[in-house]
Amino acid sequence: xxxxELLDANCAISRAAAILGERWVxxxxxxxxxxxxxxxxxxxxxxxxxxxxxxxLNRLVTAGVLERRVYEQHANRALHEYxxxxxxxxxxxxxxxxxxxxxKHGGFVHGPPIELVHQTCGQVTEPVLTxxxxxxxxxxxxxxxxxxxxAATASPRMxxxxxxxx
Amino acid sequence: xxxxELLDANCAISRAAAILGERWVxxxxxxxxxxxxxxxxxxxxxxxxxxxxxxxLNRLVTAGVLERRVYEQHANRALHEYxxxxxxxxxxxxxxxxxxxxxKHGGFVHGPPIELVHQTCGQVTEPVLTxxxxxxxxxxxxxxxxxxxxAATASPRMxxxxxxxx
Numbered sequence: 001x002x003x004x005e006l007l008d009a010n011c012a013i014s015r016a017a018a019i020l021g022e023r024w025v026x027x028x029x030x031x032x033x034x035x036x037x038x039x040x041x042x043x044x045x046x047x048x049x050x051x052x053x054x055x056x057l058n059r060l061v062t063a064g065v066l067e068r069r070v071y072e073q074h075a076n077r078a079l080h081e082y083x084x085x086x087x088x089x090x091x092x093x094x095x096x097x098x099x100x101x102x103x104k105h106g107g108f109v110h111g112p113p114i115e116l117v118h119q120t121c122g123q124v125t126e127p128v129l130t131x132x133x134x135x136x137x138x139x140x141x142x143x144x145x146x147x148x149x150x151a152a153t154a155s156p157r158m159x160x161x162x163x164x165x166x
Numbered sequence: 167x168x169x170x171e172l173l174d175a176n177c178a179i180s181r182a183a184a185i186l187g188e189r190w191v192x193x194x195x196x197x198x199x200x201x202x203x204x205x206x207x208x209x210x211x212x213x214x215x216x217x218x219x220x221x222x223l224n225r226l227v228t229a230g231v232l233e234r235r236v237y238e239q240h241a242n243r244a245l246h247e248y249x250x251x252x253x254x255x256x257x258x259x260x261x262x263x264x265x266x267x268x269x270k271h272g273g274f275v276h277g278p279p280i281e282l283v284h285q286t287c288g289q290v291t292e293p294v295l296t297x298x299x300x301x302x303x304x305x306x307x308x309x310x311x312x313x314x315x316x317a318a319t320a321s322p323r324m325x326x327x328x329x330x331x332x
Contacts (some may be wrong), residue, residue, distance in 0.1 A: 012268030102178030111315030123299030132260030149277030
């Protein structure tokens with residue numbers, strides 16, 4: 001199977017993996033959540049080679065996770081910024097849980113490089129995955145998958161909403 | 167920067183991305199959570215080419231996310247199975263939040279292909295990321311990063327614990 005065929009799979013994880021499971025995409029999304037906007041800001045934050053960065057930004061725009069907007073117009077060219085869409089912001093739990101895992105298993109002998117402060121309560125927070133039904137923390141051993149409403153019928157390959165006109 | 171240099175970064179997300187941000191790794195982890203064990207089970211579940219699957223399984227063992235165990239010994243060869251370690255099980259929130267995102271944005275016009283049932287309360291569940299301090303759902307706009315205890319001092323590249331002897 002080719003990696004882009006994951007976009008056709010009747011599996012939510014596979015379709016998410018089609019986008020996030022490419023080198024540098026997680027680093028780029030991290031930069032976006034840390035407020036990178038221009039190509040240069042993404043390049044400086046991630047250290048990714050420019051040709052690869054161009055490819056990944058285009059993919060993330062195509063997938064509807066980032067949107068490209070003109071923020072400065074010159075006679076010959078426009079300067080673009082890349083911002084998270086609502087779908088992009090919805091990836092926050094993925095980024096936050098990656099951070100939690102990295103803090104625990106990343107070999108940080110001096111403790112987490114970054115802490116998250118929850119403005120609402122003022123405390124340093126570690127994201128906890130809880131059940132939408134009962135509110136208790138979710139232990140994988142207590143969770144079972146079963147076919148859902150979309151199990152029987154394949155859905156078309158995921159596509160992004162049309163880009164906002166410049 | 168080379169992709170494996172993410173393992174040196176003083177950033178939890180980057181170190182997690184060094185492992186998960188490779189093609190097919192998320193699919194393989196998904197298979198592990200869905201109880202794949204042998205090489206053939208992983209290959210059948212993911213559809214990944216055998217040489218790539220070999221590489222990824224080895225990487226995940228090196229990273230301490232999967233462990234390789236002999237489950238059957240023959241005169242000439244041993245058959246191995248690949249199981250999630252405690253560190254691998256700790257990736258559950260990442261996989262669950264990827265599924266949630268994929269269900270919402272993956273273009274599943276007929277609904278989620280898979281539902282998760284929380285055995286503890288018996289309800290279909292959607293994982294909710296909550297604050298460890300106050301228990302409220304975490305909105306990215308209400309969360310601020312700040313330097314943590316490990317910010318000032320670089321930690322050595324992350325390595326896996328030694329493999330369990332066969």
